[in-house]
Amino acid sequence: MALHCGPQTWLQSYRLLSRARLPRYSPAPVRPLSEQASGKAAPSAGASETLGDHLIYTHEHLALKESLRKIIDTEINPHVDQWEAEGIFPAHHVFKVLGSAGFLGVNKPVEYGGLGLDFSYSMAVAEELGHIRCGGCPWPSGCKRTWPRPFGSEALKQEFLLPSIMGDKVACLGVSETGAGSDVSSIKTKAVRRGDDYVINGGKMWTTNGTQADWMCLLANTSEGPSHKNKSLICLPMNLPGTIKIGMWSSDTAEVFFDDVRVPCSHVIGQEGMGFTYQMLQFQEERLWAVANIMTTMEAVIQETIQYTSQRKIFSRPVLSHQAVHFRLAELSTEVELLRSLFYRAVVLFLKGNDVTKLASMAKLKGGRLAREVADSCLQFWGGMGYTSDVLVSRFYRDARLMSIGGGADEVMLGIICKYMDTLPKK
Numbered sequence: 055m056a057l058h059c060g061p062q063t064w065l066q067s068y069r070l071l072s073r074a075r076l077p078r079y080s081p082a083p084v085r086p087l088s089e090q091a092s093g094k095a096a097p098s099a100g101a102s103e104t105l106g107d108h109l110i111y112t113h114e115h116l117a118l119k120e121s122l123r124k125i126i127d128t129e130i131n132p133h134v135d136q137w138e139a140e141g142i143f144p145a146h147h148v149f150k151v152l153g154s155a156g157f158l159g160v161n162k163p164v165e166y167g168g169l170g171l172d173f174s175y176s177m178a179v180a181e182e183l184g185h186i187r188c189g190g191c192p193w194p195s196g197c198k199r200t201w202p203r204p205f206g207s208e209a210l211k212q213e214f215l216l217p218s219i220m221g222d223k224v225a226c227l228g229v230s231e232t233g234a235g236s237d238v239s240s241i242k243t244k245a246v247r248r249g250d251d252y253v254i255n256g257g258k259m260w261t262t263n264g265t266q267a268d269w270m271c272l273l274a275n276t277s278e279g280p281s282h283k284n285k286s287l288i289c290l291p292m293n294l295p296g297t298i299k300i301g302m303w304s305s306d307t308a309e310v311f312f313d314d315v316r317v318p319c320s321h322v323i324g325q326e327g328m329g330f331t332y333q334m335l336q337f338q339e340e341r342l343w344a345v346a347n348i349m350t351t352m353e354a355v356i357q358e359t360i361q362y363t364s365q366r367k368i369f370s371r372p373v374l375s376h377q378a379v380h381f382r383l384a385e386l387s388t389e390v391e392l393l394r395s396l397f398y399r400a401v402v403l404f405l406k407g408n409d410v411t412k413l414a415s416m417a418k419l420k421g422g423r424l425a426r427e428v429a430d431s432c433l434q435f436w437g438g439m440g441y442t443s444d445v446l447v448s449r450f451y452r453d454a455r456l457m458s459i460g461g462g463a464d465e466v467m468l469g470i471i472c473k474y475m476d477t478l479p480k481k
């Protein structure tokens with residue numbers, strides 16, 4: 055795979071630079087009031103990239119985004135129609151392209167192949183991946199590559215984390231089961247100690263990348279204790295005897311069964327029994343990642359709808375010139391900007407070391423609901439064209455639905471928010 059000069063150059067110069075000084079988050083300076091009042095055009099939705107006006111992004115963030123955009127435009131988007139038709143995308147190929155250019159571990163330590171940058175850079179990558187013209191490809195590349203930092207032995211990090219960040223190994227996350235999705239604590243898969251090994255029995259459902267993955271970050275019960283303290287995260291190679299994978303129609307979302315699968319006990323990430331806690335911590339980042347990603351696609355769908363409706367004429371006028379249409383698009387754009395403000399606030403607080411579970415859950419809830427609104431309203435304005443499968447708006451209508459279910463359903467988010475508001479009925 056020929057890589058692009060741009061990203062490579064960026065990565066190489068970044069790595070040289072990072073040896074001297076890692077750029078850390080520092081808020082962009084606020085424009086003086088005099089300048090703000092000078093009548094200069096305010097940045098529009100697309101212009102939120104403008105440096106100096108941006109709440110959290112610096113030159114480095116924008117350079118990173120630009121490099122990634124080039125890869126998306128040349129290596130990924132030209133093939134999306136084919137992958138959509140085939141019902142699967144080549145995970146090893148795509149991850150290698152992204153990993154070689156440094157995009158799979160921007161906030162992971164340099165010694166494990168990452169760039170050692172802060173979380174805001176990971177969000178910049180997630181935002182940019184929203185330009186991929188389907189939902190199936192960015193989700194697996196983002197959410198499933200998380201590792202419960204800073205846990206895990208050096209040997210595990212070398213064997214699983216490093217090659218995943220470099221794009222040499224594809225990972226998947228095995229949490230959900232046929233009988234346990236929203237209620238993670240009720241999973242049934244067991245990993246029982248036999249000598250120096252765990253013997254694993256059970257199964258996982260809805261495993262994204264499941265048929266192509268080289269290893270699974272598996273959540274399993276490792277003891278009989280209370281359900282929040284009896285679980286562990288285990289690095290499980292996917293080629294061990296006793297592992298059976300069944301791919302689902304038209305997607306790399308697999309059901310995986312374990313029949314006496316043996317894996318060394320040293321494959322447990324961090325402390326045994328802490329898996330539930332680690333997984334919940336990981337979800338906080340995954341939820342912000344998902345919001346960052348979907349905001350970009352929402353904006354793209356609105357922009358493409360503006361373009362389409364300004365060209366398409368009905369009753370001798372462009373569709374867009376009907377007030378019901380341009381007002382609705384203005385409403386949706388306003389909502390996206392509100393979500394963006396909440397998201398950046400959550401990211402800034404997270405970078406400062408705060409617990410942002412409540413804000414991240416609110417952003418995930420709002421992101422899922424808004425995506426449905428954007429998809430439904432915009433698709434309507436495309437008329438019959440919106441019903442065809444090759445336009446972004448119809449893919450978004452289909453793919454964005456996952457946002458309100460995967461990584462914690464809307465109702466799970468509401469439960470978390472209520473917990474923080476102290477309004478949940480006491481048991």
Ligand SMILES: Cc1cc2nc3c(=O)[nH]c(=O)nc-3n(C[C@H](O)[C@H](O)[C@H](O)COP(=O)(O)OP(=O)(O)OC[C@H]3O[C@@H](n4cnc5c(N)ncnc54)[C@H](O)[C@@H]3O)c2cc1C
Pocket residue numbers: 198226227228229230232233234235236237259260261262263307456459460461462463464465466469
């Ligand atoms: C395309 C796709 C990819 C996925 N990838 C992965 C993966 O890689 N790894 C993985 O582990 N899992 C994955 N999942 C699973 C996903 O995380 C679960 O589907 C999700 O957590 C919901 O669980 P469930 O499907 O069992 O729904 P259930 O738990 O059965 O919930 C059904 C519905 O009940 C409602 N509900 C839930 N809780 C409450 C409540 N407290 N009050 C009121 N109503 C409630 C919600 O509307 C929810 O949608 C994936 C799912 C999909 C669809």
